[in-house]
Amino acid sequence: MTSEHSNMYGKMTSEELGERMTDVLVKQKITEGEIKVFNDQLYRVKQERMRIQDEITRRERVRLSGLPVTDDHRKLMREMEFRLFDDGGGCVLIGVDGKRPFGESYVYSSVGRILGWVKGGEDMSDEQVSRAIQIIRELPYAINKVLREVEGETERELAMRLRIESLERDIRTLEVSSDPFRSLLGTRGGKGEYN
Numbered sequence: 001m002t003s004e005h006s007n008m009y010g011k012m013t014s015e016e017l018g019e020r021m022t023d024v025l026v027k028q029k030i031t032e033g034e035i036k037v038f039n040d041q042l043y044r045v046k047q048e049r050m051r052i053q054d055e056i057t058r059r060e061r062v063r064l065s066g067l068p069v070t071d072d073h074r075k076l077m078r079e080m081e082f083r084l085f086d087d088g089g090g091c092v093l094i095g096v097d098g099k100r101p102f103g104e105s106y107v108y109s110s111v112g113r114i115l116g117w118v119k120g121g122e123d124m125s126d127e128q129v130s131r132a133i134q135i136i137r138e139l140p141y142a143i144n145k146v147l148r149e150v151e152g153e154t155e156r157e158l159a160m161r162l163r164i165e166s167l168e169r170d171i172r173t174l175e176v177s178s179d180p181f182r183s184l185l186g187t188r189g190g191k192g193e194y195n
Contacts, residue, residue, distance in 0.1 A: 060137075061141075064137065064138055064141040065141050065144075067138055067141060067142070069142045069145050069146055070142075072115055072135055073135070073138065073139060073142035073143075073146075074142075074146070075114055075115060076102070076111065076114055076115070076135065076139060077139070077142070077143060077146065079102050079103075079110075079114050080096055080101055080102060081096065081097060081100065081101065081102060081103045082094060082095070082096060083095060083096070083097055101136075102114065107132075107136065108124060108128075108129050108132040108133070109124065111132040111135060111136065112124045112128055112132060
């Protein structure tokens with residue numbers, strides 16, 4: 001089946017266009033080696049772009065993970081619509097619908113309404129939209145912090161407390177075992193005292 005194409009060469013059928021492109025390539029004498037060099041360069045550029053994007057993402061993640069959880073974050077969390085996503089196999093994921101995280105498709109307006117920035121059908125200012133975008137970026141990190149809190153302790157505070165308790169236990173053990181006569185307690189006569 002042939003079709004006509006309009007291009008800089010005029011109207012042509014698919015076959016004519018293919019022949020013309022082959023002629024151009026032959027006239028330019030592009031060799032397979034040059035194509036391989038070009039593809040290699042293109043691959044390196046793509047790899048570098050991915051590396052830069054990964055670094056930007058990592059830095060953003062580090063910056064955002066250190067932010068405190070605010071009342072605005074907590075208000076938005078209470079309004080989020082969590083759903084189960086079943087992959088049809090053995091995996092079920094809990095997540096938020098990316099298009100409607102707060103139940104409505106107007107995400108920024110939803111943020112403005114929940115946080116009390118706008119009423120009814122009012123439009124948000126550019127500054128409010130920018131703030132809504134920022135707070136939505138911060139939200140996954142805030143959610144992780146809240147979920148990792150244990151009775152008011154963050155994950156780091158809990159780990160530190162448990163480590164300190166472990167060290168205190170080790171110190172008590174060393175204090176008891178450093179007295180050579182204590183090891184004899186309770187071994188003679190079963191009375192638990194020196195005989």
